[in-house]
Amino acid sequence: ATRHQHWTQQEDEQLKIEVKKFQRGSSNIDWKIISYSLPSRSAIQCKCRWNKYLQPTKHYGKWEKYEDECILTMKRDGFMWADIANRLERRTGDYIRDRYVNYLDPNIKKTNWTEEEDQLLFKHQRVLGNKWSEIQKILPGPGIRPQNSIKNRYNNRVKAQN
CATH class of the missing domain: 1.10.10.60 (Homeodomain-like)
Incomplete structure (x- = not known):
């Protein structure tokens, strides 16, 4: 599999077809089988591309106030990023973590740089x-x-x- 090569629209479409064909439930996907139809991509690359960019249930636009409140509450209560993602459904654990670390963490210093x-x-x-x-x-x-x-x-x- 090639490294750091941009995904083509054709590859994205093929990945969508393969996921639809082989998906068994929302999280039980055999990425190795799916990667066979994308010869220049590994199973891990296919999984990452799907989870971060193509999964139709995920949302990558503007954050809603209720999402921020949910993240803050669940993080305070000790939930893991994946648990919070399951609750919000529209966001991945990675995006939720980034949102918290870069914007929501109450310890963030928001004053002007000295x-x-x-x-x-x-x-x-x-x-x-x-x-x-x-x-x-x-x-x-x-x-x-x-x-x-x-x-x-x-x-x-x-x-x-x-």
């Missing part, structure tokens, strides 16, 4: 490279900057300097 934070960001990026999770640990509190926010801040500041 000069000190910018200096630390650039200093540590030179040493650590793009290890945003490591840089995240170094930035001062209170609150945390999401890794995605740190990456975006760095990239935007670099663009502004050029």
Whole structure:
């Protein structure tokens, strides 16, 4: 199977046909059998493509207020991302986790970036490279900057300097 090759519309259509043909219930899909009809794709690639982009019951648009409230409540009560996804149905566990980590976590620091934070960001990026999770640990509190926010801040500041 090839790596990092974009999926074609023809491959997407073939994947939809194969899933419809071989699906046994909502979660019991034999990805190995399905991948045989897509010679340039592995079973894992087929599963990921289906779950992240093609599954008709999933929704990838604007987040609704009730979804955010559900995520916050269930996360507080100790539910796993997959459990929350089963409850919301329209979102995958990965999307729910990203939503929480980047927007909903009550510990997220939402204030403007300080000069000190910018200096630390650039200093540590030179040493650590793009290890945003490591840089995240170094930035001062209170609150945390999401890794995605740190990456975006760095990239935007670099663009502004050029």
